[in-house]
Amino acid sequence: MGQLIEEQYVWRLPVRLYHWINAFCITLLFITGLYIASPVLSPSIGEAVWYHKMAWFRYVHFGTAFVFLANFIFRLYWALFGDDKYGRFAGFKPWSPIWWGKPFKEQLKSYLFIKQEEPNYSGHNPVAALTHFLFVFCGSLFMILTGLAMYGENNPGGLTDSLFGWTVLIFGSSQSMHTMHHVVAWVFPVYLILHLYAVVRHDIVERSSITSSIITGYKHKVEECPEYTD
Amino acid sequence: MKKETTYAEILESRGVNRRDFLKFCSLMSVYLGYSSTFIPTFVRAMETKPRIPVIWLHGLECTCCTESFIRSSHPITADIILNMISLDYDETLSAAAGDQLEAVRKQIIKDYKGKYILAVEGNAPTKDDGVYCMINGESFTNVLKETAADAMAVIAWGSCASFGCVQNAKPNPTGATPVHKIIKDKTVVNVPGCPPIAEVMTGVITHLLTFGKLPELDRLKRPKAFYGTRIHDKCYRRPYFDAGMFVESFDDASANKGWCLYKMGCKGPTTFNSCPTVKWNGGTSYPIQAGHPCLGCSEPGFWDNGPFYTRLADVSFLGTNSNADKIGMVAVGAAAAGMAAHAVGTAIKKNKKQKSETANTEEG
Numbered sequence: 302m303g304q305l306i307e308e309q310y311v312w313r314l315p316v317r318l319y320h321w322i323n324a325f326c327i328t329l330l331f332i333t334g335l336y337i338a339s340p341v342l343s344p345s346i347g348e349a350v351w352y353h354k355m356a357w358f359r360y361v362h363f364g365t366a367f368v369f370l371a372n373f374i375f376r377l378y379w380a381l382f383g384d385d386k387y388g389r390f391a392g393f394k395p396w397s398p399i400w401w402g403k404p405f406k407e408q409l410k411s412y413l414f415i416k417q418e419e420p421n422y423s424g425h426n427p428v429a430a431l432t433h434f435l436f437v438f439c440g441s442l443f444m445i446l447t448g449l450a451m452y453g454e455n456n457p458g459g460l461t462d463s464l465f466g467w468t469v470l471i472f473g474s475s476q477s478m479h480t481m482h483h484v485v486a487w488v489f490p491v492y493l494i495l496h497l498y499a500v501v502r503h504d505i506v507e508r509s510s511i512t513s514s515i516i517t518g519y520k521h522k523v524e525e526c527p528e529y530t531d
Numbered sequence: 532m533k534k535e536t537t538y539a540e541i542l543e544s545r546g547v548n549r550r551d552f553l554k555f556c557s558l559m560s561v562y563l564g565y566s567s568t569f570i571p572t573f574v575r576a577m578e579t580k581p582r583i584p585v586i587w588l589h590g591l592e593c594t595c596c597t598e599s600f601i602r603s604s605h606p607i608t609a610d611i612i613l614n615m616i617s618l619d620y621d622e623t624l625s626a627a628a629g630d631q632l633e634a635v636r637k638q639i640i641k642d643y644k645g646k647y648i649l650a651v652e653g654n655a656p657t658k659d660d661g662v663y664c665m666i667n668g669e670s671f672t673n674v675l676k677e678t679a680a681d682a683m684a685v686i687a688w689g690s691c692a693s694f695g696c697v698q699n700a701k702p703n704p705t706g707a708t709p710v711h712k713i714i715k716d717k718t719v720v721n722v723p724g725c726p727p728i729a730e731v732m733t734g735v736i737t738h739l740l741t742f743g744k745l746p747e748l749d750r751l752k753r754p755k756a757f758y759g760t761r762i763h764d765k766c767y768r769r770p771y772f773d774a775g776m777f778v779e780s781f782d783d784a785s786a787n788k789g790w791c792l793y794k795m796g797c798k799g800p801t802t803f804n805s806c807p808t809v810k811w812n813g814g815t816s817y818p819i820q821a822g823h824p825c826l827g828c829s830e831p832g833f834w835d836n837g838p839f840y841t842r843l844a845d846v847s848f849l850g851t852n853s854n855a856d857k858i859g860m861v862a863v864g865a866a867a868a869g870m871a872a873h874a875v876g877t878a879i880k881k882n883k884k885q886k887s888e889t890a891n892t893e894e895g
Contacts, residue, residue, distance in 0.1 A: 335856075338842060338843060338855075338856075339794075339842065339843070339856075340775055340777060340793070340794065342775060344774070344775060344776040344777065344785070344790070345774065345775070345776070349770040349771045349773070349774040349776055349790075350770055350774070351774070352773075352774035352775060352776070353773055353774065353775075354773075354774055354775025355772055355773055355774065355775040356773035356774070358775075412873075414876050414880060417880075417884075454761060454801075455761065455764055457749060457755070457759055457760070457803075458749075458755070458759075466750060467750065469750070470750065470751075473831045473832050474801070474827075474830045474831040474832050474833070474836065475801035475802075475803075475830065476798060476801040476802075476827060476830060476832075476833070476836040476844060477832065477835075477836060477844070479800075479801055479844075480836070480843070480844045480846060480855055483843070483855035483856075484846060484855045484858055484859065486855075486859070487855070487856075487858065487859025487860075487862055487863065490859070490863050491859075491862045491863055491866045494863065494866040494867050494870055495866055495870065498870035498873070498874070502873075502874065502877055505877075506877065506881070
């Protein structure tokens, strides 16, 4: 048994909102994206002009993508200028030994069962921060750039195409860009598994209410009290 | 050097009457996207400008571009184009051969320095000093460089010359290299397609003759007039795509009804060309109209984005041929297995800790 010793307000409302909008958008984008690549629903009976099955999935995909993009920009703003100790980028310095050195290594060792102690962070621990950066930040940026480039293809020379169309040159052809957009989309379900597992594990090991903290914003510190153990 | 003749003079001598000549000028201005007010510009150019010699080189290729070009659907187009460009050097069409023909090429380079058009069909194998394509004892790479040096304009015919096509598909054994990667000091107009549509080819040449400059090019150096829209956006089967009505196999009822070929691997959504508008063989048809998915033959690396008959391209992954979904599912499976193993590890660790704590309390 343990004793609750402290309640901490970690995730402020903008961060929590971002988290859930992001989760919702990614889920929707992934499902509609898979459908666009492999439209599995059986065709409707009647004239083609009566139906918009594929068009609807694409519409939802593009619409959600713009919400996702706005949310991403909002989070970027909050990370750079927000008055938020735990939601800022300020502490994230993967190039610096202060960040890369002891704290990161200790956390990694703990995850790999090399070290017994489990470091306890109020915000993101360094390994989590790096994972977020690689999967969520870089992954989203990749999807946004390639997504907008493809979105602009129906109107070459238009605004979207002029701003983002150059992306196609990295991949050689539009088809390869589509393929890579599809491959990188799988980063998100992979991340989801790591993320959910890490959250549940931390909650069980540390009893820090980390799972509910993304709804309430509060985390808890618990201290072992030997006298309560059976 | 003999007196330079104009196009109009040549056409007259060939028996093309004024009416057909004007028809041709209108046709070309329409293809190139100019308004009818530009027709006099085309006429004037044809009447006054001296005809330009064209050197047509053949590298690693299959001659399908030439086959397409000489079948320019419109009879007047074919006739006029073939007559008006003074096709002085072309290994396929020239009567002369060997040293004789090479001498002609060298003569044009000398006589018309900076005034001739270089059209290249096929690309240059660069591996092993270019021995995989030799012309009269000289490597094609050298011939290309020599001829391009004094050319007024360089046109890359077809996907081979533009992007590499089948020759530079993986693993590219001969080191086949598209023209724009060899000729770097000049803008190379890419006219991709395997082959390009004949009218597109004649259109590009006509633009060059009329205005004395290259047509407007897009990011991949293709003329915007012909490569400005996706096949998908002008496809007459697009309503079936939007409605989600797809052909599932080539012998099903929906194939008969002419539904969308997206699930049969149609590359229309990623291919920029004018097949749905200009069409082939005199506006008769184009692949999708004939019930076959677009292969994306005018797109860079289309051989490596296969297979032709599935929507998802194969991605080489750890030495296997996979696709995006297979890779994704393997990654998700690995993540899940890894996390499960980690959970077991955590449980064991917790168990040990509890045991040692209990042992400690008992001892104490």
